[in-house]
Amino acid sequence: MTLGFYPGCSLTGSSREYAESVVALCEELGIELKQIPDWNCCGATAAHNMDKELSLSLPARILALAEKDGMTEIVVPCAACYSRLSTTQYELNQDETLKAKVASIIGMPYKGSVKILNVIQMLQKYAVDKLADKIKKPFDKEVACYYGCLLVRPHEVLQFDRVEDPQTMDVLMAQVGAKPIDWAFKTECCGAGFSVSQPDIVGKLSGKIVKDAVDRGAKAIIVACPMCHSNLDMRRPAIDSYLKTKVDIPVLYVTQVIGLALGINREKLGLPRHFVPVTFA
């Protein structure tokens, strides 16, 4: 089975390990990923902070390219890209005039018919029934599933899981043997796009998240977003200085955890690329 694939910029750079683990996992599960030809950046936070039409046009180009290639479903592992693409599709479907305008800006036809899946949705749809048989080494750890903002909000647009105390990732983690903890910061913001421009705020917001996970006995934080990952993992010095203590809880992508349970090796899953070392695998 083949699905369209939009890695997004982070996954080709600072979050390569996310892409590596997605690819490795899909390979194991028999899902073929086909990159959208000549894809561009979705514009992320910067575009919609600065210019609405730009923020719609960049994702629209990506979706239009996918349509052009005949794709009906695309996987978007990065939660930020997932949010931008979904929002664009939603807004343009609400407003035919705007849709026509954006189509003219990007200079190609745009229907808005491609189904956009985040990684969890993809796994729910195409892997859930296969997982049990493939587990070689259950991920027997307490984990704090961290959804962040962009995976579940706004519900109106994404129609994925519930906004308060979401469960899909927890269920998935339990399926590979992990013990998801009940905690309070599942959907609090980590500081997102302020990673570079406001590191102190990131330290504070991410610090609260990391602390709650550690306080409640989590051995790993599980994420499905490269921004969340880099804030919680790479910005650990800022976090430590906010918390005035050193915390060493590792942060793993949901695909890495499943990959480990399925017996895929740590290099292939990109685990060595983390700043906070993943010592148990």
Added chain:
Amino acid sequence: MSEFEPKIVAFVCNWCTYAGADLTGTSRIKYATNVKIVRFPCTGRIDFMLLLKAFGEGADGIIISGCHPNDCHYTSGNFHARRRWVMFRGLMNFMGIDTRRVQFSWVSAAEGAKWAEIVNTTVDEVRELGPYTDYKKVADYLETEVTNG
């Protein structure tokens, strides 16, 4: 065509839609003046022949509205009406009578805003369709015949 203002007749039941339209009034929600309401005790009372008469006499559009299913003041008048419209609508359509000009709806006594919306969208849609000349032509033929004869 922009000069054309459709004539719309609304056949509504006394208990839900008429009361709902009263609520539109008490809430001061505005709608197009094109619609004139004829009050029936219940949608069950609305004879299909009245629809034909209305088109024959020059109506460009018709709204039929009553209580939501299970809410009929008379228990089941609206259910009977609904069946009648299923059959009648199919027949009209088969004969080439423009069913886009007949809007069926359920508007409860609490749905003043919905009534205004039904009226306004129906008026807009029928305005878009233009005058119902097809049916009128057949009716006009009658008038010439009578005057001549």
Added chain:
Amino acid sequence: MVDVKKKAAELLSSEAVKVIIGYTEGTGGKPRAAFIQNVADVEKLIFNSQCVMNLAVYLTKAEIKKLGKPAIVAPVNVLRAIIQLAFEVQIQESDIVVLGITPDEKLVEFQSFAAIESYLEDFKMELDAKEKETLAKISGMSLEERWAYWTEELSECFKCYACRAACPMCYCHKCAVEQNKPQWIPVAAHQLGNMEWHIMRAMHLAGRCVNCDACHNACPKGINLNFLTKLMLADAQEQLGYTGPTLKEGNLLSTYNPNDQENFIK
């Protein structure tokens, strides 16, 4: 046919019935209705594929009723009409004898209307392929084309009401078309009046028509008016689960299902 004739003769001679309503040779090879009151005339009864008129129409006519208790030769069309008329309280079980006749001219006797109803279960009232094709052809036209087709088709009508006279379900003493308070339908034969008359007729036959085509066969202009009732039959079957005449309580339009479709209602 032999056993039908034998039974008819028996009924007449024993005075169990006063008249046999059946088919006989008409002019130009077209069968006509026969009202046989003497045993000797029983031999005139015929039955063949040309016998298409619905004899049930006579069961409610005052002139025929005057003749006394009838026995009626009844192919499937007539049987269906008998059930519908019985449901509508127009005929009583004790008032008639039904001589059912199979397509190969065999006699079927019935002890009750209920027996007729169960016999009919083997003859589902369905449109044949050709009828469906015609319906699809008309439905497939554009709105304007359909309108043109029917205005053209119905412009032929001169309101002779032969269709009404031939229809076993049109037994009303005063038809709505004759009502003048108010005058629902213009009296003269012209497009609007024709249109409205035929629409009303079709609606009044919804869930009652037995699809015998007697109306069409009776029409001097050969108008396709039976396709209006056929459309209603198809719609009723498809959308409301209608199956045909029955003695059970309720008529298609005098009953409802809370889950009837309403996708056209805002």
Added chain:
Amino acid sequence: MSRIGVFVCHCGENISSTVDVEKVAQTAAGFDGVAYSVDYKYMCSDPGQSLIKQAIKDHNLTGVVVSACSPRMHEPTFRKACAEAGLNGYMCEMTNLREHCSWVHERTEETTEKAIDLVRMLVEKVKNDKPLEPIKVPIFKTALVIGGGIAGIQTSLDIANCGHKVILVEKEPSIGGHMSQLSETFPTLDCSQCILTPRMVEVAQHPNITLYTYSELESLEGYIGNFKAKIRKKAKSVDHSVCTGCGDCWTKCPSKKIPSEFNAGLDNRTAIYVPFPQAVPNKPVIDKDHCTYYQKGKCRLCEKNCKPGAIHFDLEDEIIEVEVGGIVVTTGFDVKGTDFFPEYGYGKYKDVITGLQFERLASASGPTLGEIKRPSDGKVPEKIVFIACAGSRDPAKGIDYCSKICCMYTAKHAMLYQHKVHTGKSYVFYMDIRAGGKNYEEFVRRAIEEDKVNYVRGRVSTVYEKNGKLIVKGADTLMNGQPVEIEADMVVLATAGVANCGSEELAQKLHVSYDRYKFFAEAHPKLKPVETNTAGIFLAGACQAPKDIPETVGMASGAAAKVAALFSQDELKREPLIAVVNRQMPPTFSSCVGCFLCETACPYRAIEREEIKDRAGNVIKTIAKVNDGLCQGCGTCVAFCRTKSIDIQGFTNEQMYSEVMALLND
């Protein structure tokens, strides 16, 4: 030849500011058959009505069209005025120039044109009006009261004290409703049970009241004065005529883990149970869904221990039929349950509770005997947060309205807490304090000033648990939205009052309307607050909208007064707007052919068969006949009748036909 009078009302300026009323009256004067046409400031006023009466006499009018407000409002007024002037009331019709015209359009020529069209339509209809006489029907002087909370109790007692019989139906095993669950009541802080239980006992002992507990309305037929109600008496599995209420059965019952409804789930009850010690009747029922014997076929411990032998497992539901003349619906309200507020963790954290649960904690008869203790560990909370508007005024969650009682009971809760936990700190997060009512504002001020309850103006964003504390994240909007975080031991949600589950179904059984929140709809928001749109059925209490006890009791007495007024007459005049089958001269007798398809179409089974016989008694024809006691005038039969033999008075074929024709033939 008709002589119609047209009377165009200005309704002060309500109509005349948008519609050119003079032009309407002048144009109408020119209509065929109009003998008199005039406009006037207030047609419904005394001088307005006199003007109509005078015109009827002066101009010998045969029909009247009043062009004013909705006929649903004033049709009876004007029909009465006409009758007083000697014109049959049913020769008067109204055209709705206010709700359907002036209030929904701007002042333009088209609006006036529409008004003229509306008048023309009704003029044509009136030309076809026929004089009608009201139908007289006897009244069955027994009232049915559905719901045994304080509203039902008060209504029943008031009606019964007027000397009329009352049947009170309650679905739970005991009457008392939510009021019996309350601790103290605002603004006086008197004990709820102390004031309620004497009335519960009075109901049980009143000679005019028949009480059916553990019973529900099964179906309802008929009409004002003559309802037939079927009541399902659910099987109690206990013969109450033998049971002494000794309690041996429930002390021995092995199923002890059923959340108690009365204590709002804060503790448990047994399968055979009396909901609370002061229950009326004070005799148990078996909850079949939780009874070991009913579920598993073994046990019967209660039966063995019942000395009088009152337990009968084979008792079945019983359906009884009663005839009543008037009905009062007093089914009360419900509170929003779990899962409604995931951000506040209700249902997830044990110490996040509803206001109703707090009532049980604070009540001397509650599971903690009136001590405020955390459900999780029984500790006395040192810090408690009350969150007002938990669900109310929250369109995103589907509840736009204010539940009205929460501001007051939240103040009461905080006050009770401070009285019971002297060292405790209490916080109330609120948006507005709505304390309209006698001594209400003073009560809230007392909570703030004397009992030192901390009121914070802002809505809480989230509540989560950490280390046994509930972290409440709010903001103080009076401090520029400054974030406020409180580590509380307990959180009380002032959950929205919502319509009782099953209210929609009940409304459909009763044929009364309900609003979009499924509260029952009153006939008029101001002038008919206790009536419903169905004559003879009245409302009292929170089933109509959330309300507090004084208001409920007032409304209950109001509804009782309505029923008593109805029962003060021996017969009732009904609108003659019902179906009739035409009759003609012989030999046709009627155009009805007796197909009786109308029989199955009639929702009221009002179609009968009438045999027309000759002198010798032979049946000539059987035709349909309408039972005018049963017919409600929906007209479904009329649209269905092929021969147009059945027609409905007031909305006849001729009337509707001429109305439609007039509308289009301008």
Added chain:
Amino acid sequence: MGHHQPHEESGLAADVKKATGVVAEKCYQCGKCSAGCPVADEMDLPPSLVMRMLQTNQPENDEKILRSKTIWLCLTCEMCIARCPMSIDIPKVMDFLREKSRTEKKISSNANDIVAFHDSFLLSVEKTGKLYELGLIAAYKLKTFHLMQDVAIAPAMIQKGKLHFIPEMVKDRGNLSSIFSKTIKKK
């Protein structure tokens, strides 16, 4: 034959309504947005206050909003709208306010770093079609003179293969630059 015509409205609230469909009057100041906002305590104007100021329809308040740091601090985490009882789309309002603040050159000086980051980001996208992280950081440092920031982690990133030295490029760069010139560069 007309529908009701509302009065002509002006001011920032009217602009917000036109661009986003959000009606400021809907806000009844419950403060749930400010209570849940992760950066409310960093803001000069908490979100509920922004809504209140819009309601006042005072030009001086409009000005304060456009010059606030708040609008740039908003992370678009969507927590406010997820919990808003009136379903007011504050993130969408913030997007609009930022765009307006930018085009009217009213960006708060307290937000320079944030805006510089966005600028650098978009510059990278415009030039390459994708985000070139190393280029982004270099451009950002030049814009803000935060020359020493993150010096510590850069080598580690490089070592872990997280930074590329050569940007990846979209092939159809003409298309990209045309998108930019038809949108953000137009204003």
